[in-house]
Amino acid sequence: MNLFEMTIAILIVAILAFSLFYTLVVGRQHKAVQGGVDKQIPDHVQKNVYAKNPVFLAYGIFFALLLFIIFFIAITFY
Incomplete structure (x- = not known):
């Protein structure tokens, strides 16, 4: 890796x-607040808390794409 790639990798991490x-x-602060502002969470979301959470989905999709890019570059250039 050259200096540019290492800098970009450190920045991404x-x-x-x-x-x-x-x-x-933010999640812990939200749990600490006991207000009646939010609506009831639907049952299908409560059963699959991690699968239906958009933050976890975004991280999962990102890491899947990152692995795909790494494998593609490894196969193409090495």
Whole structure:
């Protein structure tokens, strides 16, 4: 890896780490607030909390695409 690729990789990892940390902090703050502002969560979402959460879906799709890109580059150039 050259310096540019290493810098981009470190930047991507830093953004992902910050995003995950921020998501966890906001989730904990939301649990701490006991207000009646939100509506009832549908039953099918309550049964599949992780599968129906858009944040976890976004992370899953990102890592799947990242692995696909890594394998594509590995097969193409090596």
